[in-house]
Amino acid sequence: MKFTAFFFIMLGFVSALISQPEIMARWSFEQDGEDASGNGHTAVFRNGAQYCDEIDAIEGNHSLILTGSNYAVVEAFDLGDQFSITGWAFLENDQTNIQTIIGNCEGGSTVDGFKLFVNNWETANLRLIVEPSDGVDRIDVNAPEGTFEEAVWNHVAITVDRALGMIDIYYNGEKVTENNMTVTGFQTNRSLYIGAMAGPSWYWHGMLDDIRLYSGILTEDEIGDSMDPLPLGIGAKNNPLVSPGRFKLGQNYPNPLNASTVFPISLNERQRVKIEIVDVSGRVIDILQDGEMPAGEHSIHYDGQHLSSGMYLYRLTAGDQSKSAKMLLIK
Numbered sequence: 230m231k232f233t234a235f236f237f238i239m240l241g242f243v244s245a246l247i248s249q250p251e252i253m254a255r256w257s258f259e260q261d262g263e264d265a266s267g268n269g270h271t272a273v274f275r276n277g278a279q280y281c282d283e284i285d286a287i288e289g290n291h292s293l294i295l296t297g298s299n300y301a302v303v304e305a306f307d308l309g310d311q312f313s314i315t316g317w318a319f320l321e322n323d324q325t326n327i328q329t330i331i332g333n334c335e336g337g338s339t340v341d342g343f344k345l346f347v348n349n350w351e352t353a354n355l356r357l358i359v360e361p362s363d364g365v366d367r368i369d370v371n372a373p374e375g376t377f378e379e380a381v382w383n384h385v386a387i388t389v390d391r392a393l394g395m396i397d398i399y400y401n402g403e404k405v406t407e408n409n410m411t412v413t414g415f416q417t418n419r420s421l422y423i424g425a426m427a428g429p430s431w432y433w434h435g436m437l438d439d440i441r442l443y444s445g446i447l448t449e450d451e452i453g454d455s456m457d458p459l460p461l462g463i464g465a466k467n468n469p470l471v472s473p474g475r476f477k478l479g480q481n482y483p484n485p486l487n488a489s490t491v492f493p494i495s496l497n498e499r500q501r502v503k504i505e506i507v508d509v510s511g512r513v514i515d516i517l518q519d520g521e522m523p524a525g526e527h528s529i530h531y532d533g534q535h536l537s538s539g540m541y542l543y544r545l546t547a548g549d550q551s552k553s554a555k556m557l558l559i560k
Contacts (some may be wrong), residue, residue: 343415490531
């Protein structure tokens, strides 16, 4: 009996390892739409999609900036019965009507496929919505109104299980699914549009970065890890998507923050570094680090409870290299 129980425990452990989600595609928009996963799912830019500079990027030196009728498209490949999508999205202020992050079908009530977007039709209610349809019936999976915030970076994720008919929405690492409804089956082997619905139509106005597609259902902890291009505690040795020996400043988490936050950095060699908090006028508010640090990934903790609400920059300087990123403090 003991051996039998041990056998089934080990079998369950092995099965869990086998079923662990794997990355199918990742678009960090570093220089183009190359798929950083190595699986060849290149995103092709259309209608003049552009890059913005490193101060606004989540991953690397660039993010994808979309100003109205531009987008990226990926040739059709099968997403399977279980998949997860994660990514960072920045929406410009005062956007009314549907703003599409990613999807594989046209707009409309009963078009076979799915799309993830912000705002219900002809509103600015800042609701996150996944709209799947089998071509006959459509079910809207919603987050509450006001979930998404304009003019700051937001992390968005969805998990999809077509076999169980379940879709969940995550916002900045927390599940925000408002209606637990059973969704119908839908087409997953179609061209994938980033920043628009197929057609194209219903364009995103703002920036998108570090869009990842996984085969399987991510856990809430795994979604939290995906919020950082250099996940905390995970180095290049066991993360094939992280390039070793890279000078990098990641997006702080959480962002927006109420008081405390974490800045992920990566140093390509042991060197003297300075990490500063700067206000919008360029005045240095705090110095978190001013001294030598070893090579590798580091997590810099910061308590900003003494600061007033508003936008700030955090800046990493090492030798002749410098990177900055924005953070929003809300009390």
